[in-house]
Amino acid sequence: MRIPVAALIGLFFTSLFFLMAIFAPLIAPYGMAEVVGDVWEPPSDQFMLGTDNIGRDLLSRMIYGGQTTIFIATAATALSFITGSVLGFFAAVSGGWIDQAISRFVDLIMSIPSLIFALVVLSVMPTTVTILVVLMGLLDSTRVFRLARAVAVDITVMDYVEAARLRGEKTAWIIFREILPNALSPLVAEMGLRFIFAVLFVSTLSFLGLGVQPPQADWGGIVKENKEGINYGIAAALYPAYAIAVLCISINLVADWVLNRTTSLKGGRG
Amino acid sequence: MHPILKLVAQRVALGILLLFAASILIFAGTSILPGDVAQQILGQSATPEALENLRRELGLNEPPVSRYFSWLGGVLQGDLGTALTNGRDIAESLGSRLSNTLFLAFWAAVISVPLAIFLGLLAVRYKDRWPDKLISAVTLTTISIPEFMIGYILVYWVSIQLGWFPSVAILNDSMSLGQKLNAIAIPVMVLTLVVLAHMMRMTRAAILNVMQSAYIETAELKGMPMLKIIRKHAFPNAIAPIVNVVMINLAYLVVGVVVVEVVFAYPGMGQYLVDHVAKRDIPVVQACGLIFAAVYIGLNLVADIVSILANPRLRHPK
Numbered sequence: 001m002r003i004p005v006a007a008l009i010g011l012f013f014t015s016l017f018f019l020m021a022i023f024a025p026l027i028a029p030y031g032m033a034e035v036v037g038d039v040w041e042p043p044s045d046q047f048m049l050g051t052d053n054i055g056r057d058l059l060s061r062m063i064y065g066g067q068t069t070i071f072i073a074t075a076a077t078a079l080s081f082i083t084g085s086v087l088g089f090f091a092a093v094s095g096g097w098i099d100q101a102i103s104r105f106v107d108l109i110m111s112i113p114s115l116i117f118a119l120v121v122l123s124v125m126p127t128t129v130t131i132l133v134v135l136m137g138l139l140d141s142t143r144v145f146r147l148a149r150a151v152a153v154d155i156t157v158m159d160y161v162e163a164a165r166l167r168g169e170k171t172a173w174i175i176f177r178e179i180l181p182n183a184l185s186p187l188v189a190e191m192g193l194r195f196i197f198a199v200l201f202v203s204t205l206s207f208l209g210l211g212v213q214p215p216q217a218d219w220g221g222i223v224k225e226n227k228e229g230i231n232y233g234i235a236a237a238l239y240p241a242y243a244i245a246v247l248c249i250s251i252n253l254v255a256d257w258v259l260n261r262t263t264s265l266k267g268g269r270g
Numbered sequence: 271m272h273p274i275l276k277l278v279a280q281r282v283a284l285g286i287l288l289l290f291a292a293s294i295l296i297f298a299g300t301s302i303l304p305g306d307v308a309q310q311i312l313g314q315s316a317t318p319e320a321l322e323n324l325r326r327e328l329g330l331n332e333p334p335v336s337r338y339f340s341w342l343g344g345v346l347q348g349d350l351g352t353a354l355t356n357g358r359d360i361a362e363s364l365g366s367r368l369s370n371t372l373f374l375a376f377w378a379a380v381i382s383v384p385l386a387i388f389l390g391l392l393a394v395r396y397k398d399r400w401p402d403k404l405i406s407a408v409t410l411t412t413i414s415i416p417e418f419m420i421g422y423i424l425v426y427w428v429s430i431q432l433g434w435f436p437s438v439a440i441l442n443d444s445m446s447l448g449q450k451l452n453a454i455a456i457p458v459m460v461l462t463l464v465v466l467a468h469m470m471r472m473t474r475a476a477i478l479n480v481m482q483s484a485y486i487e488t489a490e491l492k493g494m495p496m497l498k499i500i501r502k503h504a505f506p507n508a509i510a511p512i513v514n515v516v517m518i519n520l521a522y523l524v525v526g527v528v529v530v531e532v533v534f535a536y537p538g539m540g541q542y543l544v545d546h547v548a549k550r551d552i553p554v555v556q557a558c559g560l561i562f563a564a565v566y567i568g569l570n571l572v573a574d575i576v577s578i579l580a581n582p583r584l585r586h587p588k
Contacts, residue, residue, distance in 0.1 A: 108291050111570070113525040116543075116562045120299045123547040123555040200416045204529055207418050208544050223419060227533075230426050238426055241419030248414030 003257070010253030017066065017247050024067040028060040033215040052226055052236055062239055065217035070247075072133055072212070073198035079137025080194060084144025085187060089175040091145075092152035103149070106142045114139045115204065122210050132211060136201055140194055147190050151183040158182075185258070192255030196248045203244060219244055274585060277578050285571040292563045293345070297338050299559075300552050327354070341556070350557040353546070360557045364539065368561070371531070371538035374454055375523050378461035382523075383516055386466050390473030390512075391505075394481065395496060409467035417526050421460045421533040429456060457534045464526050469519040476511035480504045510580035517573030521566045528562075 003011070020027060035055045043050045049058040091099040109117070118135055125131050155161060161178050169177075199219075205211030206220030214221060219240035226237040344351060350360040393402045412420065428434050435455040480486065481504055489499045528540030535541070543558035579585070 108288065108295060111288050111567050112292050112295065112559070112563045113521075113566050115525055115528060116559050116566075117295075117299065119528075119543060119547045120296055120555055120559040123550055123552060124300050196414065203416050204418065207416070208529070208532060209548055210544075220416070220418075223422060227422060230422055233426075235426060237422050238419075241415055241423055244419065245411060245415045249410060252410060252414065 006253045007257035010250040010257070013246055013250035014254055017070065017243075017250075020063055021067040021070040024063045028057075028063040030057040030060040033217075034060075049239060050234075050236060052222070054225075058222075058236055058239065061217045061222055062219075062243060065219045065222050065240065066243065068212055068216060068218040069199060069202060069220070072129060072136075072202045072218075073195055075133045076136035076140065076198045076202070077191060077195045079133060080140035080144050080198075081187070081191060083138065084141035085148040085180075085183075086175070087141070088145040088148025088150075089152045089179050089183070090171070092149050092156050093171055093174055093179070095156075099149075102145075106145050109139070109142050110146075114201070118201075118205065119208075119210065122205075127210055127213055129212065132202065132205065136198055140197065140201075144187075144190065144194065148183065148187065151186055152179050155179050155182050189255050189259040192251045192258070196251055199244060199248065203240070274578065278575055281571065281574050281578065285567055289564055289567050292567065293342060293560055294338065296556055296559045296563065297341060298334075300556055301334050301337065324354075345557075345560065351553040353554050354549075354551045360554055363542070364557065364561070367537060367539045367542050370536065371524075371527055371540065373450075374457060374461070374531070374536065374538060375520070375527055377451070377454065377458045378465065378523060379520055381458065382462040382466045382469060382519075385462070386469035386516075386519075387473055387512060389466070389470045390477060391500060393470070393474045394477045394504075395500065397478070405470065409470055412463045412467045413471075417460060417464050417529045418533045420463055421457070421530055424456050424459055425533075428459075454534075454536070457530050457536060460530050460533075461523060461526055465519045465523050468522065469515055472515040472519075473508075473512055476515060477504055477508045479511070480508045483507075510577045513576045513580065514573045517569050517576065521569040521573075524562065524565050524569070 033056065038051065038055055049062065052058050052061055087102060091102045117139060121135055122131075125135075156179070161174060164174055164178050202211055202218070203220030203223075206218050207224050209224060212218040212221055214225070222240045223237045226234070229236050230238075341351070348361060350364065352358060353360055353363070389405055393405045396402045415423075435452060477500070481500075486499060486503055489503050494502075527538065528543060530536070531538045531540035532544050539558060539561065543555065543562070546554040546558070
């Protein structure tokens with residue numbers, strides 16, 4: 001199997017980011033909240049990206065921040081996939097009023113923009129990592145639900161599902177043994193896009209001061225902390241933007257490749 | 271009754287129903303969550319008297335259902351309640367902010383909609399050649415960066431390094447239209463970049479979908495120039511999907527405004543909402559949430575209705 005160049009580049013940077021997130025404490029030259037220099041020092045041999053608004057090493061903050069951002073986004077994506085796809089398959093298999101009830105409820109949640117809904121909920125909830133993950137995961141599971149249900153509805157009319165029903169398998173068997181293996185490839189491609197969305201979403205919330213709380217570092221928070229510097233021509237707040245752009249583009253490249261590969265497996269049918 | 275009127279009426283009724291359901295959801299999101307809301311607002315160190323006062327002010331001692339209906343009754347009469355933090359009337363504070371937000375969104379739409387359609391056509395015309403690839407690479411990049419970061423990148427390069435436009439967007443009543451436009455130049459650019467990417471990609475997909483039809487192939491085979499095919503055959507058929515795309519993106523724009531306003535300290539609805547979320551001022555959050563949801567649902571409704579009206583099969587039933 002030949003992997004296209006674009007997908008290879010995507011895979012390389014994606015794994016680089018994940019390795020950096022996993023081994024953050026080993027790679028980072030300084031501690032996350034350790035004040036090591038002056039305010040907004042320019043890049044030098046000692047501080048590769050310079051220092052931040054209170055004199056912490058920016059490179060270390062970026063590495064630890066990447067860890068937080070990627071961890072939260074991964075957890076939220078996992079949650080949204082488990083909830084969304086199980087509910088989606090369940091709705092498709094059950095049909096009738098159960099399907100109607102779940103689908104209309106999902107329509108209702110999707111009729112309110114996710115960011116607005118998240119802000120409404122966060123106005124009464126404490127902002128902890130757990131709540132962020134649960135909130136983002138559940139809000140995003142509505143999108144996964146729609147895809148999973150649409151894919152599963154096509155599969156439930158297949159003969160092998162009919163056969164499984166006739167031999168008296170339970171709903172759980174039909175969902176996990178008949179539908180899941182056949183619905184996996186479109187879901188995996190979608191997972192990349194959902195992950196990107198989660199990265200952007202958690203960064204936005206942190207930037208608004210409603211996500212990850214200081215002194216914990218995360219990419220959105222680094223922008224918030226260093227935004228004043230922009231007016232003096234200090235680029236500290238821009239590094240997270242570049243990091244997010246590179247991460248998201250690489251994942252997009254990988255997701256595109258997975259999607260193309262799976263559609264060509266089906267004989268080119270979208 | 272004409273079947274199309276019936277369809278539109280059904281869609282409008284559904285929209286209103288959806289809005290009511292959304293108001294229940296927003297209300298429930300702030301009221302029925304686990305834990306004591308008053309405690310959350312005041313923190314752990316609050317005295318029992320202060321908690322009791324706040325509970326009375328928010329009406330927390332009443333059952334949630336009756337609270338919801340008194341809130342909804344107020345909203346329907348234009349009374350959004352008073353803010354907890356400063357005791358001011360919310361509807362009054364929202365008035366000018368809402369018009370500021372719409373002002374910003376309006377100019378972003380005026381620039382991005384024609385540009386997106388033009389670029390979408392261009393990408394289809396030069397499909398798989400360098401203009402198409404360049405456009406899709408640039409839009410992929412802008413999709414991959416959150417709005418607020420695009421904002422700071424533009425402030426850094428355009429406003430600080432080049433010194434062209436101001437880096438904060440402060441409006442007041444004495445400014446002329448030109449001064450106001452100068453003040454919002456960078457926020458408008460950010461919003462344009464953000465929606466442009468989505469809108470252009472969806473326009474391209476919609477036109478490409480039409481371009482694969484048999485009648486386009488016929489036009490091609492009889493030797494019609496490409497741009498003329500797009501203009502005379504593809505575009506009229508692509509209007510409905512494109513209008514749909516535009517409406518969906520305008521809805522998206524209204525949400526993007528929230529973050530962009532915070533970046534540029536712009537006195538609009540979004541900043542008002544975010545400020546009061548941090549202060550846990552629930553009546554304000556509910557009111558803003560409801561207005562954003564209403565605009566979002568409204569624009570999606572318009573998109574639905576336009577695609578019904580643009581469908582000739584529905585307009586001229588057999």
